[in-house]
Amino acid sequence: MTTAELTDQYVLGNYGRFPVAMSRVEGGYIFDEEGTRYLDFATGIAVCSLGHCPAVVSEALREQGDKLIHCSNLYLIREQAELARFVVEKMMERAGKVFFCNSGAEANDGLIKLARKRAFDKYGKEAGKNVIITCKQSFHGRTLGGIAATAQEKVKIGFDPLLPGFLHVPFNDVETLRDAVSDTTAGILFEPLQGEGGINPATPEFIAAAAELRDQHDLLLMFDEVQVGSGRSGDWCGWRTILKGSGVVAEPDAVSWAKGFGGGFPIGAIWADEVCAPALGPGTHGSTFGGTPLASAVALAVLEEIENSGALENVKRQEKVIRDKVEAWNNPLVDSLRGVGLMLGFVICEDAMTGVHGFSESGNAPALFLVNKLMDAGMLTAPAGDNVVRWLPRLNVTDEEISEAFDIFTETLDGLSG
Numbered sequence: 001m002t003t004a005e006l007t008d009q010y011v012l013g014n015y016g017r018f019p020v021a022m023s024r025v026e027g028g029y030i031f032d033e034e035g036t037r038y039l040d041f042a043t044g045i046a047v048c049s050l051g052h053c054p055a056v057v058s059e060a061l062r063e064q065g066d067k068l069i070h071c072s073n074l075y076l077i078r079e080q081a082e083l084a085r086f087v088v089e090k091m092m093e094r095a096g097k098v099f100f101c102n103s104g105a106e107a108n109d110g111l112i113k114l115a116r117k118r119a120f121d122k123y124g125k126e127a128g129k130n131v132i133i134t135c136k137q138s139f140h141g142r143t144l145g146g147i148a149a150t151a152q153e154k155v156k157i158g159f160d161p162l163l164p165g166f167l168h169v170p171f172n173d174v175e176t177l178r179d180a181v182s183d184t185t186a187g188i189l190f191e192p193l194q195g196e197g198g199i200n201p202a203t204p205e206f207i208a209a210a211a212e213l214r215d216q217h218d219l220l221l222m223f224d225e226v227q228v229g230s231g232r233s234g235d236w237c238g239w240r241t242i243l244k245g246s247g248v249v250a251e252p253d254a255v256s257w258a259k260g261f262g263g264g265f266p267i268g269a270i271w272a273d274e275v276c277a278p279a280l281g282p283g284t285h286g287s288t289f290g291g292t293p294l295a296s297a298v299a300l301a302v303l304e305e306i307e308n309s310g311a312l313e314n315v316k317r318q319e320k321v322i323r324d325k326v327e328a329w330n331n332p333l334v335d336s337l338r339g340v341g342l343m344l345g346f347v348i349c350e351d352a353m354t355g356v357h358g359f360s361e362s363g364n365a366p367a368l369f370l371v372n373k374l375m376d377a378g379m380l381t382a383p384a385g386d387n388v389v390r391w392l393p394r395l396n397v398t399d400e401e402i403s404e405a406f407d408i409f410t411e412t413l414d415g416l417s418g
C-alpha cells in the first residue's frame with residue numbers, strides 16, 4: 001500500500017494534508033518519498049528550530065537514551081531541573097518556576113489553571129474571579145481549554161458545551177480590553193505575535209494597557225509564546241523584541257512555550273513568576289510525560305545550541321536581509337510583510353489574486369493556493385489564516401538558503417502575476 005492509501009485506511013481524517021509523504025532530510029532540506037527535494041521554510045510549523053535532525057538533538061537522544069529515558073515525577077529529575085534553570089536564568093532572566101508538559105495546548109491549559117487557581121486561593125470561590133480574556137484571531141491549541149481560549153469560531157464548532165469563563169476582545173483594541181476587564185477577570189492571555197491568525201504583532205500600546213490592567217485589577221498577564229518564543233523573534237522572548245525601542249517596558253506573570261523549544265522533540269513548558277507559582281502546589285496539576293529525562297535533556301541541548309551557536313543573532317541578521325530584499329521587489333500579489341525575526345508573513349492582495357490563472361477554480365484561499373504553488377516549485381511555506389504566506393525557516397538558516405528561498409518565491413509569484 002502507498003503511504004496515501006495506508007493513511008486513508010487507518011489514520012483519523014482530522015488533518016487536511018498535502019498529498020506528499022516526507023521521508024528524509026539534509027540540513028535545511030526535506031525530501032519526499034519520490035525523492036523530490038524541498039527547501040523547508042515551514043520547519044514543521046516553527047518546530048525544527050535548528051533544522052532537521054541536528055547533531056545536538058541526535059547526540060542528546062543517544063546519550064540520554066542510553067542513560068535514563070523516563071522517570072516519573074514522583075522522583076527528582078536532574079535534567080528537568082537543569083532545563084528549568086535555563087528557562088529562568090537565560091530565557092526569562094527573572095525569578096520564577098517552570099512546569100513541563102508535552103505540547104502548546106497543554107502549556108496553555110496550564111496557564112489557564114494557574115490564573116484561576118491563583119485567584120481562587122486569594123479571593124475564594126464566591127468571588128467568581130475566573131474569567132480569562134483572550135483576543136480575536138488567536139490560536140491557543142486544540143484541547144478543550146485551548147479551543148475555549150481560541151477566539152476563532154471554526155475551532156469551536158461542534159464541541160459544545162465549551163469550557164465557560166472566556167471573553168474574547170479584538171486584538172490591539174485597548175478600549176474594548178479596558179471595558180472587558182472586571183473584578184471577575186483572573187487573567188489576560190494573548191500571543192505577542194499571533195501566528196495561525198495571520199502573523200499579527202501586538203502593539204506596544206496594547207501590551208502596556210494589558211500590563212496596567214493587571215496592576216489595577218490584580219489579575220495575571222500571560223503570554224502565549226508557543227510559536228514566537230524560543231528564539232524565533234531573535235530574542236528568547238517575543239514580547240521583548242516587539243517592545244524594543246517602543247519605550248514600553250512590560251513583563252508577564254506567566255508564559256507558555258512549545259514548538260521550537262524542543263527543536264523537534266515534543267515538549268511544552270510554562271514559566272510562572274515567584275509570586276503566582278505557588279498556586280500550582282502539590283496535587284493541583286501534572287503530566288505523566290512532563291519533563292522526562294529524555295525530553296529535558298534534548299530541549300536543553302537545543303536551547304544551549306541556540307544560545308552558543310549565534311542563532312539568535314542570525315535570526316536578526318537574516319530578518320534584515322529578507323526585509324531589504326522584499327523592499328527592492330515589487331509584485332502586485334504582495335501587499336506587505338509582517339512579523340518579527342524569522343516568523344514573517346507575506347500579506348497577499350486578494351484583489352490581485354482574482355487575475356491569477358487557476359486561482360478561482362482551485363476553491364482555495366489565497367494563502368493555501370500560493371503555498372501549493374511554492375511547493376510545486378520546491379519550497380515549503382505555511383499559510384497563516386486565509387491571506388498570509390508564512391516563512392518560518394530554521395533559526396540557523398544560511399545565506400544560501402535565504403537567497404534560494406527568495407529566488408523560488410519571487411519567480412513563482414512573478415510568474416503567477418504575469
Ligand SMILES: Cc1ncc(COP(=O)(O)O)c(C=O)c1O
Nearest residue numbers: 103104105139140141195226227
Ligand atoms: C500560539 C500557539 N499556541 C498554541 C498552539 C498549540 O500548540 P500544540 O499544537 O503544540 O498544542 C499553537 C500551535 O500552532 C500556537 O501557534
